[in-house]
Amino acid sequence: MTMEMPNLVPVLPEIVVLAMTCLILVVDLFLRDDQRDVTYLLTQATLVVAFALTWALGDDQVRLTLFGSVVNDPLSDVLKLFIYLLTFMTFVFARPYMKERGLHTGEYYVLGLLGVLGMMVMVSSYSMLLMYLGLELLSLSLYALVSLNRDSTRCSEAAMKYLVLGAVASGMLLYGMSLIYGLTGSLNVIEISHAIVRDGADLPMVVAVAFVVVGLAFKLGAVPFHMWLPDVYEGAPTAITAYLSAAPKLAGFALFVRLLAEGLGPVTAEWQQMLMVLAVLSLFLGNVVAIAQTSFKRMLAYSTISHIGFVLLGLLAGTNDGYSAALFYVVAYALMSLGGFATILYLARRGTEAESLDDLRGLNDRNPFAAFTVLILMFSMAGIPFTLGFWAKLAVLRALVQVDFVWLAVFAVVMSVIGAFYYLRVLKMVYFDKPVETAPLARGLDFRLVFGANGLAILGLGLYPAGLVALCAGAINV
Amino acid sequence: MSFEQILFYIFATVAVVGALRMITTPNPVHAALYLVLTFFNVALVWILLEAEFLGLLLILVYVGAVMILFLFVVMMLDINTAPMREGFVRNLPVGLFVALLMIVEIALVVGPRFFGLEVVSSPAPRPEGYSNTGAIGEVLYTEYVYAFEIAAVILLAAIVAAIGLTLRRRKGVKYQDIGRQLDVRREDRVRMVRMDAEKQQD
Numbered sequence: 001m002t003m004e005m006p007n008l009v010p011v012l013p014e015i016v017v018l019a020m021t022c023l024i025l026v027v028d029l030f031l032r033d034d035q036r037d038v039t040y041l042l043t044q045a046t047l048v049v050a051f052a053l054t055w056a057l058g059d060d061q062v063r064l065t066l067f068g069s070v071v072n073d074p075l076s077d078v079l080k081l082f083i084y085l086l087t088f089m090t091f092v093f094a095r096p097y098m099k100e101r102g103l104h105t106g107e108y109y110v111l112g113l114l115g116v117l118g119m120m121v122m123v124s125s126y127s128m129l130l131m132y133l134g135l136e137l138l139s140l141s142l143y144a145l146v147s148l149n150r151d152s153t154r155c156s157e158a159a160m161k162y163l164v165l166g167a168v169a170s171g172m173l174l175y176g177m178s179l180i181y182g183l184t185g186s187l188n189v190i191e192i193s194h195a196i197v198r199d200g201a202d203l204p205m206v207v208a209v210a211f212v213v214v215g216l217a218f219k220l221g222a223v224p225f226h227m228w229l230p231d232v233y234e235g236a237p238t239a240i241t242a243y244l245s246a247a248p249k250l251a252g253f254a255l256f257v258r259l260l261a262e263g264l265g266p267v268t269a270e271w272q273q274m275l276m277v278l279a280v281l282s283l284f285l286g287n288v289v290a291i292a293q294t295s296f297k298r299m300l301a302y303s304t305i306s307h308i309g310f311v312l313l314g315l316l317a318g319t320n321d322g323y324s325a326a327l328f329y330v331v332a333y334a335l336m337s338l339g340g341f342a343t344i345l346y347l348a349r350r351g352t353e354a355e356s357l358d359d360l361r362g363l364n365d366r367n368p369f370a371a372f373t374v375l376i377l378m379f380s381m382a383g384i385p386f387t388l389g390f391w392a393k394l395a396v397l398r399a400l401v402q403v404d405f406v407w408l409a410v411f412a413v414v415m416s417v418i419g420a421f422y423y424l425r426v427l428k429m430v431y432f433d434k435p436v437e438t439a440p441l442a443r444g445l446d447f448r449l450v451f452g453a454n455g456l457a458i459l460g461l462g463l464y465p466a467g468l469v470a471l472c473a474g475a476i477n478v
Numbered sequence: 479m480s481f482e483q484i485l486f487y488i489f490a491t492v493a494v495v496g497a498l499r500m501i502t503t504p505n506p507v508h509a510a511l512y513l514v515l516t517f518f519n520v521a522l523v524w525i526l527l528e529a530e531f532l533g534l535l536l537i538l539v540y541v542g543a544v545m546i547l548f549l550f551v552v553m554m555l556d557i558n559t560a561p562m563r564e565g566f567v568r569n570l571p572v573g574l575f576v577a578l579l580m581i582v583e584i585a586l587v588v589g590p591r592f593f594g595l596e597v598v599s600s601p602a603p604r605p606e607g608y609s610n611t612g613a614i615g616e617v618l619y620t621e622y623v624y625a626f627e628i629a630a631v632i633l634l635a636a637i638v639a640a641i642g643l644t645l646r647r648r649k650g651v652k653y654q655d656i657g658r659q660l661d662v663r664r665e666d667r668v669r670m671v672r673m674d675a676e677k678q679q680d
Contacts, residue, residue, distance in 0.1 A: 011624070018631060025638065066624045107642035114635045121628055133628040137635060144639030 007065045010072035012057065013050045013080065014120050020046040021113040028106030036104050040095055043109040044088060047116070051084040060474065068188050069127035075257065076124040078327070078475040079250050083119050086247040086334055087112065092450045093342045094239030096443055100350040103148055103237060111148075112243060115141035119251035128177045128187045128263075131255055135173070135219065138251060139166050142244060146236040158235025165218065165228040173215025179208035180263075189263040196266040206270050212259060213274045220252045222312060223281035226305050233301035238348060238355065241297065242341035245304055246334040249311075253330045256315055257323060257476075268318045275316035276408065282309030283412055287419035297355040299422060300340045303381060306419055307333040310396055313412055317399040324476040325395035328469060332380070332392040332461075339377045339454045346370055346443055346451060360426060362435025369448070370441060371430050373455035380458045382423035383416050387462040395469070486526055493519035506552045514545050528604055531611040 008015070020042070028039045058077035065072065091112065098104040114137060121134030143166065147159030181187055183205055184195035196205065214225065221229035233241050260271050286306025293299040311333070314326025347354035347363075347370075364371035380389035393416060400409040443451075461468050493516050500512035517540050524533035604610075618626055 022634075067621045069621075069624060105642070107638055110638055111635065111642070114631065114638070117631065127625070129622070129625045130628065133625055133632065137628060137632050140632060140635045140639065144635070144642060147643060150643055 006067065007063075009057065010063050010065045010124070011070055013053045014117060016053060017046060017050050017113060017117050017120065020049070021110055021117065024106070024113065025110050028110070031106070036106065037095075039106050039109050040091065043113060044091060046113060047084045047088045047091075050116075051081060051088075054080045054084070062477070064126065068190070069125065069130055071124050071126040073124075073475075074477065075254070075327075075475040078471060079123040079254050080120055082331055082334065083116060083123070083247045083250055086250070086338055087116050087243070089338060089342075089450050089454060090239070090243045090246060092446055093242055093338075093345045096447060097237070097239045097345045097348055100348070101149065101237065103239075105148075108145070108148060111141045111145050115145070115243070116247070119247055122251040123254035125258065126189045128181065128189070128192075128259070131259065132170075132174060132177060134251070135255065136170065138248060139170065139219075142166075142248065145240045145243065146232060148240065149237050154235045155237065158232045161228050161235075162232045169215050169218030169225070171215075172211050172218065176208045176211030176213075176215060179204060179211065183208060189258055192263045193265055196264070201267045201270070205267060209260075209264055209267060209270050210274060212264075213271055213278075216252065216255055216259070217278050219255075220249065220308050220311075221305055222278040222308050223285045223305060224278075226282070226285070229305060230298050230301040233304070234295060234297045234355070238297065238341060238344045238353065242338055242345065245300070245341060246338040249304075249308075249330055249334055249337075253311060253315075253326065257327075260315070261318070261323060272316045272318055275312045279309045279312035279316060280408070280411060282306060282312065283415040287415045287422075290419065291422050293422075294357055295355055296344060296357050296360065296426075297341075299357065299426075300337065303340075303419070303423075304333075304337060306415065307337070307381075309415075310393060310412065313408060314396040314399055317396075317403050317405070319399060319403060320473075320476050321402060322396075322399035324469075324472040325392075325399040327475060328395050328472040329392040331468065331472070332388045332458075335454065335458055335461075336377055336381050336389060339373065339451070339458065340381070342451050342454060343370065343374055343377070346441055346447070349439065349442070357426065357429060358436055361429045361433040363430040365435050366438065367441045369452070373451060374430050375427055376455045376459050378423040378426050380462060382420040384420075388458045388465065389462075391462065391465040391469070482526060486523065489519045489522045489526070493523070507549065510545060510549045510552055514541050517541050517545065527601070528608075529610065531614055 024039060024042050024046070027042065028036075031038055054077055057072075058074070058081075060074050062071065062073040064070070091109070094108075095104065098108060118134045118137030118139075118141060121130055121137065125131045125134055143159055143163045146162055147155055149155040177187075180192060184192045184199075186192055186195060218225040233245065236244060261268075264271060282305050286302045286304070286309060290299050290302035290306065293302060307329070311326050311330050314322050314329055316322070317325070343360075344353075344355055347359055360374070363374065376387070380387040383389045383393045393412070397409045397412060400406075400412070496512045496516035496519065500509045500516060503509050503512060517536060521533040521536040521541075524530075524536065
């Protein structure tokens, strides 16, 4: 038999990342513990090369390859670029922390890169099979990363919760996908969409959509499927939490767009209502419960839940403006969240985790640079005008008002105001309280540079958001 | 009745009896073996349906690997089943009710209305020489090659994770050093001792 060779150029970044991961896996075997920085440098080089490749191959064309199962479009390019960038920053932040705790192993980087590969598969998949496989690759890497510190019962407990609930979520998603396959006879996103338009959708399709939405909501951590999120964020080593909280959310967003907006676009009315419930609950619970937290990590976890609520608001608008607003929001969130966890990594020392809010007291007296970055981060998360977070919230609200969901927009604003309280309380501790601890913060130049760049990016994009807005608008073409 | 039908009824009867015995037998090891019997007969039914690849896969994977693992676990755990049997009579009405409910529900969804021979005709026999192993291989390595590769990467991630989480380098453990074992010469191990013959004492 003959077979036409598929065009492999669109998956070149994936191939490079996989090949390099295998190479790193082998090279790492021959390194002594004190040479582990070679693994680190190779990993970062891989991300840089992948970034350059995706950048060079990226244009505004939509290309399908590998029998229609892989798509290469502006959305996948933008998401992949941000995934490389965020992971690169995460590894810079993580290295000193992992070293202090004896966790600076080759597996950390290999699993991190395999997770990146999973995310890449997710963002450019046009087939439900690939979506699921990408998600499993990512999840499996994350479960292992969370339990990397195997001697800590707290980490093992977090990993166990994550594994069990993650498996439940995968099951839900898979069940929904199999129902969709049964109803439409195809795994391909475009064909599913055509089949629904052709045959119409009845009750079984609604059930299938519900399962898919529940599965995805579990993975993103939207209320009422958020139970794992605070425990896992708190229990995992902070460097892993930083990894967990940033890039995978972009990949989760991609699944929402590919599966719900593109594949199940004809039944938008069905999933719109489901997302509405999830968004309202997430905004409420995330913001209110975050007030009661004494741990900075848990507070950021609940803040994540509320931000997820906002992303869902953008998605449920069901318009191109809504999707691009949600993309803008999720990118902004990932930058802010990474900065938040990087702050904890900055404060942490050998033997000290510094995850309590009390550890932030008097940070300005100890290190004005870190304090100012925290100021930018918190202002942005709270959505104070002329910060990145503000523009992100504004874009989502505008998209909501356009489709006449004014009450949702008003609710979101009220919840943001409640949320502003706990962000500003952090700043009060940083600037107006006396320091509990006086030890200087010791982090290398690379850490401080990237940390400063993270803060500056949020500040700069807040002052000149037009570039990112245009990028997000150009990426969405449903 | 054709030969195929006779075969089908034999396999189906054994499968159902095996399944029933599996849930009624008191010994967990016997239960596992009855499940093997059921799997085996279901695999035969599949082969009757010309799905020989899936049938063999079921035997290899489920009977050969999963059930054997299961059997190991059952034997190692040595579960005392007597306490589990307590309250059988007390819980029987509730159990019967739930079972009946499930039977009715299943009948409603997958009753003969939807799946009878009038609705879904039996599949047309494949032409002679048709290999469904080949057919599966053909799509697996063409249309689904990317998914296949990603699945392989998932296995790699699982291996890395499993080794990373369980491998402990302890001190004082005696490892085998194959190189040194192979390098060994006679002089290292055997010492020739010349000694005079001794007379055995009575």
